[in-house]
Amino acid sequence: MRRFAALFEILDRTSSTSAKRDAMAAYFADAPAQDAAWAVYVLGGGKLKRTASSTELRTALARETGYADWLIDDCYQHVGDLAETIALMLPREEQAHEDTPLHVWMEARLPSLGRLESPERIELLREWWRGLPREQVFLVNKLLTGSLRVGVSHRLVVQALAQWADLPTDLIAHRLSGTWKPGAEAFVALAGPERADEHAGERPYPFFLASPLEQDVASLGEVGDWLAEWKWDGIRAQLMRRDDHALIWSRGEERLDGRFPEIETAAADLPVGCVLDGEILAWTLDEAHPLPFAALQKRIGKLKPGAKLLADTPVRLMAYDLLELGGDDLRERPLAERRTLLATLIEDRGPTLMLSPAVDAPDWEALAAVRVESRERRTEGLMLKRLDSPYRVGRKRGDWWKWKVDPYTIDAVLLYAQPGHGRRSGLFTDYTFGVWNGDALVPVAKAYSGLDDAEIGRLDRWIRAHTIDRFGPVRSVEATHVFELAFEAIQASGRHKAGVAVRFPRILRWRTDLAIRDADKLDDLRRLASG
Known part of the structure; x- marks a missing residue:
């Protein structure tokens, strides 16, 4: 030790x-x-x-x-x-x-x-x-207590192992994927030479992650060099067809066996030795459009969903890549080739297995105009993928970009604060914000990212000096400061006191120019949720 x-x-x-x-x-x-x-x-x-x-x-x-x-x-x-x-x-x-x-x-x-x-x-x-x-x-x-955090990501551990073993990071990442169990033999095997059957087991391939597009989209070059798809809001997953069964792995490397039986049943018709990458989505009964992520959450927690849940919340796999076919690893082949093989593989296998449709446009300006339709289509924006790109490991910039629509924003009042974790455990960095419901402020979002170190330090000192009540580690503070928050989606929620829930809230800026009376109203959020 x-x-x-x-x-x-x-x-x-x-x-x-x-x-x-x-x-x-x-x-x-x-x-x-x-x-x-x-x-x-x-x-x-x-x-x-x-x-x-x-x-x-x-x-x-x-x-x-x-x-x-x-x-x-x-x-x-x-x-x-x-x-x-x-x-x-x-x-x-x-x-x-x-x-x-x-x-x-x-x-x-x-x-x-x-x-x-x-x-x-x-x-x-x-x-x-x-x-x-x-x-x-x-x-x-x-x-x-199960809470060891030290600012080290899984990816950084993979890189350190690759440096120690003098092996490619994608090989180390694959060996660690799935249900890797710590032990002396398992550790030594991480540094072993690559085997011919390295990818033939039941471990998922390391996922390729897109980076947020922050530059001008025209800087990517010719639009014809790219595949554009809708950015779906579901569960990223790999569907694997092995000898006599199918497996579903989430991006978090959790086995989802039994939770989506309709997808496993559909996979029974796929050839042995194939792996699809895609997004699990809940879908409307009339097959018109995807349901909000909250509907999918009802399925995530059920190891064996009942007949009513299966009927009320059908799901499908929106497939957008093919990583393996006939036992052959396709990841180094160009995306254009992988997509052609994928389209042939799942043709006429819908609706449970669907090919993620391409979004065609003659130029970037036209594609930007289509992107405006994202929320109407219940998507988060567009994915842009270079047609000649291999399937990489982790978040490698350059080949896959997520071009999301601008987030929703609200101005909200700081109501509560509690200490963070790891290096931030001595500072108040986790905040709860509220908006007006009549003459009262009601909590609507929690956020902990978006402020720089200087702002965190200044706010921490203010919180300690202006605490009005304590609830364990949580402090209630004077309603004084307004912050602009961004979030990706909003929906009605019976589990929240405010009646709405926001997705992925984060702080955009500290609105020192606003008084608390200028903060948004709950009715404004309810209209967003119903629209």
């Missing part, structure tokens, strides 16, 4: 991507394989099972230190992270500490903690803390 704690400190102290990559590559080269495997898992975003509650951690800290609950709560409010609060409040003991390997913590100690009754769990936590240096107390607490 000492070696992993040192790596974590390096990752936490730098914002340099190359420094983080080099540090991880050095760790992978030096650490025992079983420890390195778990480092790959937790740094790459692997889901950790929580083995102790926040209440148990607070109780253990109070018993170990004798501090009053109010003092612990006050310190937590200032620090913003419970694991760090505990590490800071425990007495520092100058003694030699046992260095338990990371894999022992992950495979034995933490799982055993979860099997105990709460009183025993609290006492074992106290015993662990006494035997650990401060930096390891922090790490162990983060691991047992």
Whole structure:
């Protein structure tokens, strides 16, 4: 654990991507394989099972230190992270500490903690803390609460592994995809030579992600060199046809087996050894247009949807790429060729399997005019894909662009704030905003991105000085500041007090020129949701 704690400190102290990559590559080269495997898992975003509650951690800290609950709560409010609060409040003991390997913590100690009754769990936590240096107390607490974050993306972990193994990043990404399980053999296999059957299993291919188009579209060159498609708002997925079954993988590398049985049934007619890339969409019963994403969410949480849900919310796969056919990896072939093969493959297999239609236009100006129709068609804009492009790994700029329509915007008032996570755990960076409903402000959106560091620091100081109430880590603040928010979609929602829900809200700017009376009204949002 000492070696992993040192790596974590390096990752936490730098914002340099190359420094983080080099540090991880050095760790992978030096650490025992079983420890390195778990480092790959937790740094790459692997889901950790929580083995102790926040209440148990607070109780253990109070018993170990004798501090009053109010003092612990006050310190937590200032620090913003419970694991760090505990590490800071425990007495520092100058003694030699046992260095338990990371894999022992992950495979034995933490799982055993979860099997105990709460009183025993609290006492074992106290015993662990006494035997650990401060930096390891922090790490162990983060691991047992399932909330380890250090500003490292899955993609950066892949790049570090590729640097360590001297292998292509797309090969490493594919080997890590799907249900990769940490272990010494699995880690060593990451660096092994490429096999002929590398892509023949049930792992999904790494997804190719588009970048937002921020420059003038005409800078892309001739419009005839590009394929334009609608940008669908659904679940990005790969549909795989293997020997006697079909698999559906989400972009988050989650198996969706059983949740969309109509797609699996349709895939039974596909030839063995093919992989389609596309978007799962909920569709209207009259097959006129896609339904809002909220309708699709009803299906996501159902491992085995019932007959009524299947009938009321039919889905389809809007296919737009072919990654494998007859067991052959097609990703290096040009998109134009892959699309021709895809069109032939799913011809007359609709409506459950559909080819994403091309949006044709003689020039960029005409295509821009068509793009204006996006919301009317229940899409988010256009996708632009270079016809001679291969299917790449991750977000490689240049070949695939998402040309989204301008977002909706509202002016809303800051109502609540709470601390962020990771490097921002000591700052109030997660905000709740409201609009007017008559003479009252009602919450309509939460956002945490869009402000620069200077604005975050200034707002953090103001929040601390103008708190009017506290609800755990959340602070209610004086209604003073107005912010312009952007969001992609809005819909009626019975689950929200305001009756509407917005999709992907973020902060555009701090409207210091507006008073709170100038903020938008809930009726304005309701009209957007109904229109």
